[in-house]
Structures are given as structure tokens and as C-alpha cells.
Amino acid sequence: MALLPILRFPDLRLKKIAQPVTVFDESIRQLAADMAETMYEAPGIGLAATQVDVHKQLIIIDVSEDKSDLRVFINPQLDHCEGLQEGEEGCLSVPGIYDKVERSERVTVHYLDLDGQPQSLVADGLLAVCLQHELDHLNGIVFVDHLSQLKQLRIKNKLAKKARVTA
Ligand code: NI
Numbered sequence: 001m002a003l004l005p006i007l008r009f010p011d012l013r014l015k016k017i018a019q020p021v022t023v024f025d026e027s028i029r030q031l032a033a034d035m036a037e038t039m040y041e042a043p044g045i046g047l048a049a050t051q052v053d054v055h056k057q058l059i060i061i062d063v064s065e066d067k068s069d070l071r072v073f074i075n076p077q078l079d080h081c082e083g084l085q086e087g088e089e090g091c092l093s094v095p096g097i098y099d100k101v102e103r104s105e106r107v108t109v110h111y112l113d114l115d116g117q118p119q120s121l122v123a124d125g126l127l128a129v130c131l132q133h134e135l136d137h138l139n140g141i142v143f144v145d146h147l148s149q150l151k152q153l154r155i156k157n158k159l160a161k162k163a164r165v166t167a
Helices: 026-041 125-138 149-166
Strands: 045-050 058-061 071-082 085-089 101-102 106-112 118-124
Touching: 026 045, 045 125, 058 125, 071 085, 071 125, 085 125, 101 125, 106 125, 118 125
Parallel strands: none
Antiparallel strands: 045 058, 058 071, 071 106, 085 101, 106 118
């Protein structure tokens, strides 16, 4: 296993559209395993392949308290989105920034597992938020894209200042 570098907003590679996975071989298992190690190390509760500069439709999520519920979603599609919830979101690609985003309360996701088998899941609460956040990444969208232009500018300035200090 290996830790993978995480792209930081506003890196343009975060805007790439991920392609469907068509081959279910050892390399896709390795990618999921490396992403899991990277996510737990960060630490975070979700990671999209886009964030590690791999533009394939694969996301991982673990919203458990004790890292015991790793879920891998390949070629995920959301439907039956119902209700609304608003919660504070953060992102491993936008370190130190948290803001409120409106999401569906309950979603159904259809996806493939690591064996390429079709699966579906009905999710609500935090898991539903996480699915919507990670699916956005596969479509080149970062949570700050949902915020006002003014907030986005402030976030870019803040991150640029931090990058200069730590460079
Ligand atoms: Ni994110």
C-alpha cells in the first residue's frame, strides 16, 4: 500500500471529468486500497480518485467512528434524491476550509463493487452528504464551487497565503 498525494484546490486537475471503470483487475483493487490508506491517514471520511489525480469513477467512504466501514463505489450514479439538508462540509483538497452546503437528505446510489457486480444503496444523513460530495469530485466539482463567488475568492486567497507561508 502507498500514500497518494492529494491535489489541492484550485488545482485545475480537480476539474477533470472522471471516466467509467471498465476493467476490474488488481490495479483497481490497489487503487482503492491506496486511496483508503491515504484517506485514513489524512484523516478524512471520503475520497474520490479525482483527488489523487486518477480520473476514474471510483470513490471511497467511511463515515464510521472507528474506520470499520470502508465502502467502495465504482461508476456510481445517484437517483431518487429526496429532501434537503444543510451541513458544514470540508474537503481534503481544501484544507482548513469549512462551509455550509445544501444537499439532498436521502439518495439512492447504483454502483459497481470491486468485482464489477452491480449494487445499490439507500443512504441518508452524513453518508448521503458524503456520497454527493464525492460524486461531485468525479464531475470536476469541489464543494466550494457551491459557495458564492465572494466566498470562493476569499478561500483562494487564504489558501494561496498559506501555501506561500509553508513553501
Ligand atoms: Ni472533497
